[in-house]
Amino acid sequence: MSDPLHYLVRPARMQFRSDNNATIHPAMLAALADANTGAARAYGEDEWTKRLNAAFAELFGDDMSVHLVATGTAANSIALAALTPPWGAIYCHREAHIETDECGAPTFFSGGAKLVLIDGLHAKITPEGLREAMARNQRGIHSVAPAAVSISQASERGACYTADEIAALAEIAHGAGLALHMDGARLANAAVHLKAEFRDFTRACGVDALSFGATKNGAMAAEAIVVFGRGREEVVARIRKRSGHLLSKHRYIAVQMLAYLGDDLWRANAARANGLAARIGAAAGDWVSAPVETNQIFIKPGAAKLAALRASGADFYDWGPAGSGDARLVVSWDQDETEVDALCAVIARLRA
Amino acid sequence: MSDPLHYLVRPARMQFRSDNNATIHPAMLAALADANTGAARAYGEDEWTKRLNAAFAELFGDDMSVHLVATGTAANSIALAALTPPWGAIYCHREAHIETDECGAPTFFSGGAKLVLIDGLHAKITPEGLREAMARNQRGIHSVAPAAVSISQASERGACYTADEIAALAEIAHGAGLALHMDGARLANAAVHLKAEFRDFTRACGVDALSFGATKNGAMAAEAIVVFGRGREEVVARIRKRSGHLLSKHRYIAVQMLAYLGDDLWRANAARANGLAARIGAAAGDWVSAPVETNQIFIKPGAAKLAALRASGADFYDWGPAGSGDARLVVSWDQDETEVDALCAVIARLRA
Amino acid sequence: MSDPLHYLVRPARMQFRSDNNATIHPAMLAALADANTGAARAYGEDEWTKRLNAAFAELFGDDMSVHLVATGTAANSIALAALTPPWGAIYCHREAHIETDECGAPTFFSGGAKLVLIDGLHAKITPEGLREAMARNQRGIHSVAPAAVSISQASERGACYTADEIAALAEIAHGAGLALHMDGARLANAAVHLKAEFRDFTRACGVDALSFGATKNGAMAAEAIVVFGRGREEVVARIRKRSGHLLSKHRYIAVQMLAYLGDDLWRANAARANGLAARIGAAAGDWVSAPVETNQIFIKPGAAKLAALRASGADFYDWGPAGSGDARLVVSWDQDETEVDALCAVIARLRA
């Protein structure tokens, strides 16, 4: 009775913790069953994988290679390990997933490469930030060798790079002999926001290697390493194999991705999540601390309001350094609309 | 007409290439669908994973930890990396999967450990072989440090270690301060052959870490690293995470394993495959080059007969060094009985 | 004639580039010759090494181990690799030698540890800076594991930590289960400044592992890894061996260090260099950008004056990020006093 939100707490779960908490899309689950028919060659020599390769070629053009893995950390780390020597420097944002959430995986896979951190609004790096970082600590043989730039699309603060912004970073990178990697764990959400085809803001802008994520947007466990151009296939294949990421029953990862690309399932899922997130963003108004462009909403309502929001039953992560007051709400592809309604109602009350 | 086997070639596929080519057991596929209900904590903090841990505790007792991964190479490599320093030596059979089929993964994961190879009949190592290998090249700081022994149950030639044999190897290993690892990619097939519970020929015999495989025996992609005793959980968890093998939607690997353990599905699948293999072994008679104890049959019928067998439509691998004349036939859990009938018939004709 | 400094340019070399450019002290060179008598056991099993161990025990007490190597990068990297797991975080100053000048060596030796950078005046880290860095990005298994703190004594800006400052950092580190490493490439210079015995500001303050440098202060190539307490000897010895840093003719590195410690040669050399540096610091007056406590002088005289200083024949490095205007002058143990006189005269003119 003393809790004015009591009626919300029990009926609605208001789970906005992570899109990793979501389910598998029925179409992808069905694809597993459809492929479950008789013996098939292991390790990617099956017919579904062949079709998957063709599907990616349609998206991105020829002269590229696709390598499926089960996790985003594997995708990022293998891609980066193919772009940098063990003594290389990888430039990324301070909040990049590869820096904060992969327990050093890119360094492990590459045999030692260093992540050089760049600040930037909404977890995006700018040409100035990149240039400045590249100018620091250039002592020839004594310092690590600039090797790659990695950006997240969407960023870890839910912001998207425009095609022009990506091209500008690619130009700087390539001009200095560095490769450009894109962590696309939420690539579909970015594509929906940008109203663009995948190719337009990846390969067409100079991206050299792409972690093409599907897991957060509906798959069970399916991520693709897409490497543009030729010459790195063997290296990627070797690193994938000896890191234990070449699945034996490979068809089952291939069909998830086929279903994801078919009928633009990726687009429907991402559009739904982005749309619901926009509603929450609108409800949150001046609490919002970063542009709500994808399925993530960052809010900074002050400690008391944040506590009240949580007490209302909403589940989410605090974000950023301890005490920053920032919190992250993530809408999943399968989010129940009633949860969003409930959350918006709670926020409205708290803001009133 | 000139081919007396022509009627077999088309109707029967006779796929005996690998149990990696098999499908997912319907019960495990159904388990995926059953778990596909609403949000669940990621990274193994879900309810299914909790139940899975309990199921393993029932199998193996308390004071142990379970860590799921999607591939056998990951399971072996992570387990071994937790048992050896970077300068360690891991003793294993020359034909061990970790030596021949993982592209150096155990060395990669461990930061450099060396596999020291031991010969032995039917891909099993003996106490004598182990002792002799451990006595070689002991130059203190100048040579690598003995750290672990790894055996495959069943072996890469389809043979099983008895509980006594394992205990004897464990005694030697432990006596010298080495840990004992078991690669159980086909553990269920071995258990069926031994008519023993898992615990009886693993933990009870001194095994320290076990790669508990389910993929070859009916799962989509599910392997468990089981570490007996306490103190290594953090190390295993860290290595799993930074090698990209901690799945975000972890429930879907947990439920595969739960279904595998429930109703002794593992036993039914392995018993079926072993039984069919025994039939083939009986048909192959003196062609057989290793005891047919599990779902693998090794034959050495001479080059002409082998070519004829292949020409009949049977699909399988040549095995061993080039020119050895050995071939491997593997029966999968879902093998069509008519394929086995057909194969036996072909073999009978060729042997007649 | 148009150059008022022309008389200086030729006679004096004014080499203040690095103490790495210095010669070997005659006593250390003589020690090589003295030890050059007949066969001696290799790899540190000789009599000189035994005496060296005793000399270090006298300096630092028992229950510690000493491991000689030929370079400071090896000393730092091996020491750190013994203090951190491959997934560990090492906290250090942004300008630390291990970060800027070792081409990623600590990460290579440790199998992947990450350097987490801290800002701080005069290249020293403070308790606040350390606490703040340790609070950042603590996401359990998803982020790297705090493992060690590394400080440079003297710092890369020539400043010294007092015993109290070190004890404060050690308390924070140990309180969180982290080890404390000290890069003592210029330890002797710091000891002279602090008017303290080595032990007083290392082991007595909680330092766990020390890179004890002699090369910059008069040796040919001799650095000691001193590990306090027991339990890490084997690890250090293994890493030293397999990184190729266990010298076969080990006596010749031991006798350099013996000569260095004998008759307090280290003190005389450092006192001389510090004293000459103080003279330059006094001459530089308000150009000075960091306290001149050891043999390094940092100046920030503006671009024009800096160019003039260089044009006068003085050889030194620009320091810090490009365009910072900072420059570093280092006095070597064997610096010719006339060079110092000449430099001071040039500076006086430029400042007049």
Place this chain on the structure above:
Amino acid sequence: MSDPLHYLVRPARMQFRSDNNATIHPAMLAALADANTGAARAYGEDEWTKRLNAAFAELFGDDMSVHLVATGTAANSIALAALTPPWGAIYCHREAHIETDECGAPTFFSGGAKLVLIDGLHAKITPEGLREAMARNQRGIHSVAPAAVSISQASERGACYTADEIAALAEIAHGAGLALHMDGARLANAAVHLKAEFRDFTRACGVDALSFGATKNGAMAAEAIVVFGRGREEVVARIRKRSGHLLSKHRYIAVQMLAYLGDDLWRANAARANGLAARIGAAAGDWVSAPVETNQIFIKPGAAKLAALRASGADFYDWGPAGSGDARLVVSWDQDETEVDALCAVIARLRA
């Protein structure tokens, strides 16, 4: 009195343990003093290093690079790491120093490469042995990738490869895309035996990278990595730096090597040691278990005689697997001739 050899035990030391126990040649020691004059650029940018490069160019021709390090393990490991990817296989003899005495260093430096062991008389590998090893375990992506062959000149049993033998191995290696490395820890002794110039049995025969040793033959600590052709300089330089093997006071390693090459000092030292070894070999007669071609003598006199030899005061290593009965005697460049006389006398008595 009961010991007929008592008169030998005390006066003569009979140290034949290792050429690592030897002293520095006076000319090399003098070279250190000669270079000890004033400031010199660090890290190999000095004049002596420039001259050293020229000296090597004279020996081996242009289009190659030289990189000095202080230990043979570093030379071998860095050279190999520049020839193989982390997933590479390095073919070498089972008794190769890189396998038995470097604690896994080549694997550490290369980020994981595997040593594949080959048997062969007198620790030499043959074309047949190499071909057979290269044919084993070729499973594409699943097995490690053949990358390099490493041979020791002289071998670890004191035998030398002829130029023709080396060319034959190089042809096989190159034909399969593998590089050829030579561990020349005792290259000078081999050159003397072969009566050949260095180039004739290295570069001219197809060797791609050479560990050119001087330490065992009179230096204090000086080994050169010589890489033939262009394109690998940066990789070698990077690996040397980040493994801590780029010496700061680099001139002192350069001048050792300059003195070694000057006046054919290397030849005089090696010729002396080889000659004394030949005398011991002649004395040992049918005890000898490998051709005495360099400064090593391998004997197999039976357990009793071996014990008697040791009891006489001779110091040497047992060799090979425990119980093999083999022993190794090594003559150093500075061996006292009276020691050789004494040893020969003891052997003569024991054989009488």
